[in-house]
């Protein structure tokens with residue numbers, strides 16, 4: 433990713449004009465603006481807008497990456513940006529204008545964009561988007577923000593503002609001070625974590641974490657690292673390595689990875705020597721899973737199927753169910769999640785998680801193991817599902833302190849795994865995961 437959106441010389445002329453003034457093309461800001469409007473107005477996930485908008489604006493990879501960074505930075509600080517703009521706005525502007533202003537402020541306050549570039553490009557953006565009546569407002573507000581700079585942030589509780597209220601309340605259930613610790617973990621760009629294939633050499637510039645992950649600086653382009661093409665490693669957050677590690681797959685065991693793409697956990701199971709079947713429903717994600725397994729040269733059987741109804745040919749020794757969820761635990765990599773998800777989304781998600789927990793019972797042999805995992809911080813998708821699994825007949829098999837020696841603070845009194853972005857704060861934080869282990873009772 434580029435260091436920051438770069439002010440650029442006009443490359444071509446836009447066809448959208450205000451009066452006679454042609455507007456310089458600026459695909460970075462056009463794409464970032466589309467992404468942010470998608471999140472704010474339609475609750476559309478960042479990735480869903482990115483490709484579409486980058487294609488529409490003919491944005492080369494460098495602009496695409498810069499747009500992603502600009503949109504993600506704005507989203508990470510969105511509550512703060514809204515609050516600090518409030519005193520400058522006598523009337524509520526249309527939401528796209530507010531989005532453009534927030535984007536401008538994010539450049540001034542968090543991306544060190546020179547004031548003339550942040551102000552000028554915002555004014556041009558508004559003209560291109562047929563919002564010319566608001567260019568005077570943008571000019572005046574952004575100049576004031578540029579003049580006052582970081583003093584505007586003084587006295588604002590940024591951690592509190594940048595987390596939607598319903599999530600802050602929900603995360604209080606994780607413990608005293610945890611919502612603030614999570615907010616701090618989410619407030620900066622996440623590093624890139626790699627899982628090394630056994631015996632492979634780590635790329636230079638990384639730090640070895642206690643669980644063995646290699647942590648590269650934020651913004652590292654994985655495909656450009658030596659060893660990537662040869663399959664020496666794969667991208668996987670440090671916390672995301674824990675569920676598959678806790679399944680403790682043995683060489684020759686038959687293990688199914690339900691909901692497998694893009695395949696980080698599948699690769700771990702294959703690396704352990706298990707005979708792995710990877711089930712994935714989404715065709716595009718299945719392609720990514722296949723490409724990853726090909727690059728890593730792991731002989732995994734890949735099946736396109738619905739995990740709620742798929743039945744294996746033979747009963748499995750173990751199942752890893754990394755269920756689709758709200759993904760609130762991944763907000764440091766996907767800050768859009770915070771503003772796209774709603775409490776009511778949890779009803780559909782938990783119903784699907786229960787269906788998969790039920791179906792998994794028919795896939796594993798009596799005495800076989802199941803790990804249920806979600807990258808969610810929500811009680812409904814974690815502890816409540818573990819209790820639901822037990823009510824379905826799954827027998828709990830709690831994790832032990834020895835198994836979680838690398839991260840003792842993640843072991844709950846019930847023997848579940850609970851990580852969150854407040855953990856390993858001194859090392860650059862980690863994603864939020866919940867996992868619980870069960871055994872299918874012997875008949």
Ligand SMILES: C[S@@+](CC[C@H](N)C(=O)[O-])C[C@H]1O[C@@H](n2cnc3c(N)ncnc32)[C@H](O)[C@@H]1O
Nearest residue numbers: 691692693694695696697713714738739754756
């Ligand atoms: C949390 S992601 C899995 C991440 C993956 N386990 C990894 O570690 O790389 C959940 C996946 O479940 C897939 N999925 C959603 N519903 C499914 C279903 N009914 N059957 C199979 N896969 C499904 C999604 O497409 C998505 O790829």
